[in-house]
Amino acid sequence: xxxxxxxxxxxxxxxxxxxxxxxxxxxxxxxxxxxxxxxxxxxxxxxxxxxxxxxxxxxxxxxxxxxxxxxxxxxxxxxxxxxxxxxxxxxxxxxxxxxxxxxxxxxxxxxxxxxxxxxxxxxxxxxxxxxxxxxxxxxxxxxxxxxxxxxxxxxxxxxxxxxxxxxxxxxxxxxxxxxxxxxx
Numbered sequence: 001x002x003x004x005x006x007x008x009x010x011x012x013x014x015x016x017x018x019x020x021x022x023x024x025x026x027x028x029x030x031x032x033x034x035x036x037x038x039x040x041x042x043x044x045x046x047x048x049x050x051x052x053x054x055x056x057x058x059x060x061x062x063x064x065x066x067x068x069x070x071x072x073x074x075x076x077x078x079x080x081x082x083x084x085x086x087x088x089x090x091x092x093x094x095x096x097x098x099x100x101x102x103x104x105x106x107x108x109x110x111x112x113x114x115x116x117x118x119x120x121x122x123x124x125x126x127x128x129x130x131x132x133x134x135x136x137x138x139x140x141x142x143x144x145x146x147x148x149x150x151x152x153x154x155x156x157x158x159x160x161x162x163x164x165x166x167x168x169x170x171x172x173x174x175x176x177x178x179x180x181x182x183x184x
Contacts, residue, residue, distance in 0.1 A: 001040040001047070001057060001065060008075065012039060012046060015073075015081045016091065018132035019145060023094035042067060045074045046081070048090055085144065085169040088134075092142040095134040097127045099148075099165055106137055109144065110172035118160035127152045133165050144170030 004012065016024050027048070029036055036051040042065065049057075049069025057068050070090060073083040083091075101109060105119020121138050129151045135143045146165040149155075155164045 001042045001054070001062065001068060004039055004041050004046070007079075008041065008046075009039070011075070011079065011081045012072075015083055018147075019083075019091045019096075019134065020094040021096040023096065026094050027090065039072070040068065041075075044076075046072045048072050048087075083145070083169065085171060085173045088142050088145060088169070088171070091145065092134050092136070095132070095145075097124045097131055097133045097148065098136055099123045099127075099133050100136050100138050100140075101143070102138060106143060109135060109167060110170050112167065112170065112172065112176070114149070114163045114167050115146065115165040116160065117155060117158045117162045117164050120155075120164055123152060123155075123164075125152060127155075129154070132168075135165065135167075135170070142171075144168070144172075 013024060027037060037048060038051045038054050040047045040049055040054055047067060047069040053068065057065060070086060071084055072087040072090065073081055075081055099115055100121045100123065101115060101119045102121045105115065109115060115135060127133060127148050129148055131148050132145060133148050134145045137143055144167060146168045148165050149163045150158065
């Protein structure tokens with residue numbers, strides 16, 4: 001595992017900023033325990049790990065270390081960063097914009113569908129268009145994340161079958177893509 005380069009860090013933070021905004025600084029230092037967290041790269045995957053644990057992992061040879069901490073996503077061959085569903089527990093508490101779906105909209109979302117207006121129970125006010133959103137159930141359980149299709153003002157005027165948010169990842173991926181989620 002190695003530290004991210006300046007360009008990799010910039011790409012990662014730009015992606016995280018679409019979901020967390022200024023809450024990125026909260027990702028680095030945990031205010032409750034005072035622990036510092038760092039981002040480490042192993043092959044093309046980025047891991048979010050406590051700094052103390054990352055320092056201890058330096059004694060393990062890179063070829064023998066498979067993973068450490070929570071996998072946030074991976075860098076593509078073109079240099080872009082793709083966030084994985086495994087990052088949901090990290091970004092959900094820090095997200096600026098959220099959409100809560102009704103119980104009748106949970107299953108269509110978890111089977112890979114987009115969020116429709118008919119399924120929205122409530123949403124954060126003033127969501128801009130093409131902004132990262134976290135999708136939650138009505139009892140605040142994170143279900144996934146996506147990108148807003150329209151601003152909140154435009155979404156209010158949509159018909160019930162209009163798309164409010166495009167799905168990027170959902171918790172159903174743990175089952176649908178279990179053989180490729182951690183290996184490729």
